[in-house]
Each structure stands twice: as C-alpha cells, then as structure tokens.
C-alpha cells in the first residue's frame with residue numbers, strides 16, 4: 402500500500418480520493434476550502450493538510466483534480482505547491498482537464514527536478530467517479546505510468562497511456578469535441594419531441610436501443626426532459642474545456658465549426674446564471 406496525497410476534493414476528487422482510501426492506501430488530502438477536507442477525513446479516515454506542499458511531503462504519489470491551468474500550476478509549482486516538498490522519484494498525477502501546454506510545461510519542470518508528472522484527465526462524470534469506473538487518459542513517461550497505473554485503477558475502469566506528456570489532455574479534447582456536438586443534437590431532438598407532444602419517456606425507451614443511442618441519452622435524456630440540471634459536469638467547466646479545444650485547433654489546423662457554435666451556447670447559459678448546472682442544460686436555450 403502506498404502513501405498518497407490528493408489535492409482538490411470537488412465533485413470528482415472527493416469520491417476519487419475515497420476509492421484510493423477504500424483500496425487501503427494511506428491518503429492525506431488537501432482542499433482549498435478546508436471544511437470539505439475535514440468531512441472527507443471524517444468519512445474515509447486518513448489525514449488532511451493545510452497546503453499542497455504539506456500533503457505531498459511524504460507521499461509517493463500525489464493526485465490533483467482541480468479546475469484549470471492556473472489551478473494546476475498553483476498545486477504544483479506555485480507557492481506551497483507540491484513540487485516544493487515532493488521526494489525525488491515521487492509521481493504527480495494530474496486528473497484535472499487542462500491544456501496540453503500546461504501539462505508539457507509542468508512535466509518539464511518536474512523532470513528537471515527529478516520528479517515525475519503525468520497528465521491524466523478523466524471522463525465518466527460524477528457517476529463514474531462515485532462508482533470508480535472512470536476512463537483515464539494519460540500522457541507521460543512509461544516507467545512513471547507503470548508505477549502509477551495500479552493506483553489510478555482504484556477509480557478508473559479504463560486507464561491508458563496515450564503517449565508523451567500532453568497526450569492525455571489531447572485525448573480528452575477529442576472526447577469533449579464529441580460531447581459538445583452530441584449534447585446539442587440530443588437537445589434539439591428532445592425539444593423537437595416535446596414540441597410534437599410525444600410521450601418523451603416512451604420516445605427515449607424506444608430510440609435508446611437503436612442507432613441514436615449514446616451515453617448522454619442513457620444518462621441525461623430523462624433528466625433533460627424533466628428540466629433537472631442541478632448535478633454533474635458544470636457548464637463553466639465545459640466552457641473552459643471547449644476554449645482549450647479551440648485554442649489547440651487553432652494551432653493544429655483542425656476545423657471545429659460545431660464545437661465553436663456550441664461553446665457560444667454554453668457561454669449564453671453561463672451569462673444567464675446557469676454556470677454550475679450540468680452540461681445537458683443546453684436544451685434550456687431551446688425550450689425557454
């Protein structure tokens with residue numbers, strides 16, 4: 402069993418850290434809002450620390466699941482960041498969805514300091530984190546990955562090294578581009594069905610077994626027709642993710658016309674005050 406630190410106990414990090422503790426690892430948690438760290442320790446045991454550096458000091462593996470690029474910098478190279486106290490050869494596993502550029506930047510800093518850094522964004526949502534069934538897409542060195550993989554398997558059903566540093570984040574971008582267009586298509590279809598006065602539970606029951614089936618339809622269709630969005634993957638996080646995808650596309654020359662349009666729709670939802678609602682709330686713009 403390993404000594405582990407987990408930084409960031411949000412919707413995703415809280416249950417992910419819980420799976421590491423349930424597997425028998427010795428977990429020290431850090432969360433910016435200390436109350437969450439206290440309730441995590443009350444539920445799972447282990448310890449809490451006042452800073453990322455303190456949490457990381459004795460850990461062989463340090464996990465983070467925070468918001469975006471600058472948050473990852475704060476957790477690693479920032480003041481009281483983990484890199485200021487990590488032992489040589491310790492592995493930092495970043496489960497945040499961030500840019501490939503920040504992954505490569507922090508990987509370079511880690512390598513120069515004799516540390517290891519793996520970008521390891523996840524897919525599978527709140528339910529995947531709670532059930533320990535996430536997909537984990539990794540970028541980094543094979544040897545560090547091989548050491549970290551059994552720990553990531555505590556919360557991941559599919560854990561894969563995609564390539565060099567940044568490859569995990571690039572793979573997650575592919576995932577988010579798929580989701581953006583898909584959720585807009587699903588929103589238009591369900592809204593159309595409602596306007597046509599169809600029994601939408603019956604519609605979903607019939608078409609979810611056919612070619613239109615998707616994770617979004619399975620897991621979000623029913624709540625979308627009921628106008629329920631107070632859970633899941635926040636609109637503001639999707640805006641961040643699509644911004645990263647569009648910036649990367651501007652560099653590699655990929656065309657993302659649908660993704661760019663859907664990004665505008667998410668911004669409109671956020672401007673209306675729905676930034677913390679689930680991404681399936683795109684349908685709101687059609688039925689309001």
Ligand SMILES: NC(=O)c1ccc[n+]([C@@H]2O[C@H](COP(=O)([O-])OP(=O)(O)OC[C@H]3O[C@@H](n4cnc5c(N)ncnc54)[C@H](OP(=O)(O)O)[C@@H]3O)[C@@H](O)[C@H]2O)c1
Nearest residue numbers: 409410411412413433434467468472497498526527634638
């Ligand atoms: N939710 C999903 O379905 C989902 C799915 C896949 C990937 N993701 C990605 O996973 C990451 C976390 O998502 P989430 O839904 O768990 O978000 P969340 O519930 O908003 O939690 C964010 C966590 O990061 C911490 N944090 C943010 N900025 C920080 C900073 N500057 N310094 C220290 N801590 C900071 C927050 O601390 P406080 O408690 O103090 O605010 C909180 O613990 C994001 O990159 C997101 O895109 C989310």
